[in-house]
Amino acid sequence: MSKWVNGVVVANTHWTENLFSLRIEADVAPFLPGQYTELAIRREDGSRHSQPYSILSAPTASGSQALEPKAGKTGNPQTLEFFLYTHLEGELSCELSRLKPGDSLEVGAEPAGTLTLSHIKDTATLCLMATGTGVAPFISMIQSDTPWQRFDNVVLVYGVREEADLCYRPLLDSLAEQYPGRFSFVPVISREAVTGALRGRIPALLDSGELEQALGWQLSAENAHIMLCGNPGMVQDSAAVLTDRGFSVHSPEHPGQVSFEAYW
C-alpha cells in the first residue's frame, strides 16, 4: 500500500495572518484522536516536501471510538481538519496557507503518534495543556466520546500570545454547553491583559498555583492525567514542574500521569 493518498482541499479558513485551518478530503486509515499525519506538496523539481500535522477533527464513525485503529484505509474518503501556523519563511506551511478549495496535495495514508488516550489509566481529571496550534490533537479528543466516557472532568488550558490567536471559541463554547459542569476551559494569554483569561505562560502559572486557583481545584498524580502539546519550551518546563510535584512521564510500557508532544 502506498504511503501517500491524494487529498483534496475542501476549505481553507484564515483566522489571523499566521493561523489557518485546512479541511482536506482524503481516504486515510482510521486514526485515534490525538494522532497526526503528514501533509506534502511537490516542489517544481518533483521532490516531495512533507511535515507532520495533528488531525484536529474527530475520527468519523468508521474508526472513531475504536481503542486501536484497524490497519488499512477505509475506502471512504473522510474530511480531515488541520490547524496550522504559517511561519513567514516556512516553506511548507506557506505553500499550504495558499491552497484553495479544489486544490490537491498528498496526505500520509497511515496516521501515527502516541499522544492518545490509549494505555492511560482512568482518573478523575484529564487536563490538556497546549500552546498555539498544539491545541489541535486535544480538540480532536474532546470532540470524540472517549474522554467523556472515561474521565469525570476535562480541562483545556490553551496558551497563546494574543486574544486573536485563541481560535475555535464557538466549538469550545458548544462543548461547555454539551457537558455542563464537566468541561473547564482556561485561556492563557501572554502578551495582552484580557478579562476572563490568565496572563502569562503555562509553566509559570502552574508553578505559582494560579492555574489551579482559576480551576478551583488541585491537580495531583492521584487525581489527574496531564497532556502537553505545542511549543517545546512550554512542554519541557511544564513537565519539569509536574515531575517535581510527583507526576511521572507516561509511556505505553510505563504508565504515568504526564504525556507530551513537542512540535519543533
Ligand SMILES: Cc1cc2nc3c(=O)[nH]c(=O)nc-3n(C[C@H](O)[C@H](O)[C@H](O)COP(=O)(O)OP(=O)(O)OC[C@H]3O[C@@H](n4cnc5c(N)ncnc54)[C@H](O)[C@@H]3O)c2cc1C
Ligand atoms: C508530531 C507533530 C505534529 C505537528 N502538528 C502541527 C500542527 O498541527 N500545526 C502546525 O502548525 N504545526 C505542526 N507541527 C509543526 C510542523 O510539522 C512544521 O514544523 C511547521 O509547519 C513548519 O514547517 P515549514 O516547512 O513551514 O517550516 P520550516 O521551513 O521547516 O521552518 C520554518 C521555521 O519554523 C521553525 N521550525 C520549524 N520546525 C522546526 C524545528 N524542527 N526545530 C526548530 N524550529 C523549527 C523555525 O523557526 C524555522 O525557521 C507538528 C510537528 C510535529 C513533530
Ligand SMILES: NC(=O)c1ccc[n+]([C@@H]2O[C@H](COP(=O)([O-])OP(=O)(O)OC[C@H]3O[C@@H](n4cnc5c(N)ncnc54)[C@H](OP(=O)(O)O)[C@@H]3O)[C@@H](O)[C@H]2O)c1
Ligand atoms: N505553532 C507552530 O506549529 C510552529 C511551528 C514552527 C515554528 N513555530 C515558531 O513559533 C513562533 C510563533 O508561533 P506561535 O505564536 O503559534 O506559538 P508560540 O511562539 O509557541 O507562542 C504560543 C504561546 O506559547 C508561549 N511560549 C513560548 N515559549 C514558551 C516557553 N518556553 N515556555 C512556555 N510558554 C512559552 C508564548 O508566550 P510568549 O508570548 O511569552 O512567548 C505564547 O503564549 C514562530 O516564531 C515560529 O518559529 C511555530
